[in-house]
Amino acid sequence: MNYNWIKPEEFSFNSFLLMDRWIIRMMCENHLSDKDFSKNLAIALEYNPAVKWYFFHKCPESRDFLERLTADVPKDLSLQAIRKAEVFVIGEMETSIVYVYPELMNKNCDYIYDWNKNLLFELADFNDKVVLDIGSGTGRLAFAAAEKAKRVYASEPTDALREYLRDKIKVENILNVVVLDGTVEKIPYEDNTFDIVMSGHVVGDNYDAEIAELTRVVKNGGYIIDCIGEDNRKRKPNEELLKRGFEAFYHVSKSGGDIYRYRKKVIK
Structure with a gap:
């Protein structure tokens, strides 16, 4: 596409x-x-x-x-x-x-520049939570969560994006965000580490394996969140996520796209 x-x-x-x-x-x-x-x-x-x-x-x-x-x-x-x-x-x-080219990514990608962080905050209480953001990119989700969370771990497999995140952390003196390498298929943390595990535009290549790994690192009673950005695409609910127990939250983007956000409370 x-x-x-x-x-x-x-x-x-x-x-x-x-x-x-x-x-x-x-x-x-x-x-x-x-x-x-x-x-x-x-x-x-x-x-x-x-x-x-x-x-x-x-x-x-x-x-x-x-x-x-x-x-x-x-x-x-x-x-x-x-x-x-x-x-x-x-x-x-x-x-x-x-x-x-992270600055170009922020400028040109509608799913970043049209996004409102309140769309994330509606999905869970981030106050004083320990959060993992998978596929952090330029930090759309991670830096929003950091405004409320105790600590946010931003996992990103692309070196240029990791360096961008680290530069922003340094320039803006953000004290509660940690940047690391990692992918959704192999998260470099122990079981039951995080209160919230979130991502956007990441899950979908291998639902069973990816959701199993997200579930592994989230605490009992914690949340897995899939929060995509804004675009103009017409889409239907993700049946693969729904049948695995996720709730769907729908809204129409500024550019007329059908946006679905997903949340699952994990009970172990």
């Missing part, structure tokens, strides 16, 4: 030198069946040897695939053809491109 968060032609292919290992791995694993993406990625990498070298060393498990992918790229392509391939790949990877 194209969100139009960026204009691909304005970006250098060198932006991929800022990518994390997990993003490179995702590119290789998730686009194997997409012939257009594979063709354009092959051209872009073959004519950008520094990026190709970086991919090989940052994500060594992708090397064999990428070597096969780029083996038959023509050696005499025009600059226009090369740039066309670069722009195609950049456009397809726009959600990952904005991860490495």
Whole structure:
């Protein structure tokens, strides 16, 4: 899906030198069946040897695939053809491109700039709570929760976003937010650690495994919250969350989107 968060032609292919290992791995694993993406990625990498070298060393498990992918790229392509391939790949990877430009992410992503923190506070009492935010991004949920919570742990797998969070914490002298690496599939904390575990735009690749991990780290009587941001998408309730015991809270966004937030009280 194209969100139009960026204009691909304005970006250098060198932006991929800022990518994390997990993003490179995702590119290789998730686009194997997409012939257009594979063709354009092959051209872009073959004519950008520094990026190709970086991919090989940052994500060594992708090397064999990428070597096969780029083996038959023509050696005499025009600059226009090369740039066309670069722009195609950049456009397809726009959600990952904005991860490495956090200020641009805040500016261009409607789910961040149109969001109201009261939409989170309606879901639970955050006062004096210990909270985990999974996939924290630029801190939409984490910094809102920090206004009330005892402590917030912001888990984010993208290095550029972690550094952005740490810079904001330092500049604004925020004393109760801790930044760490981690994913929803493998949360680096002990069982029954948090009063509230929250996320937005994270759960959905493997509901059973993800919700099991969220449940593991939340205390008995605590809450799991899924609080997406604002956009203009028309959507229906998430039946996978509903059948796993989540309550749904609906509202219409400023831009006319159907927004559902979810909450589950965990009883162990």
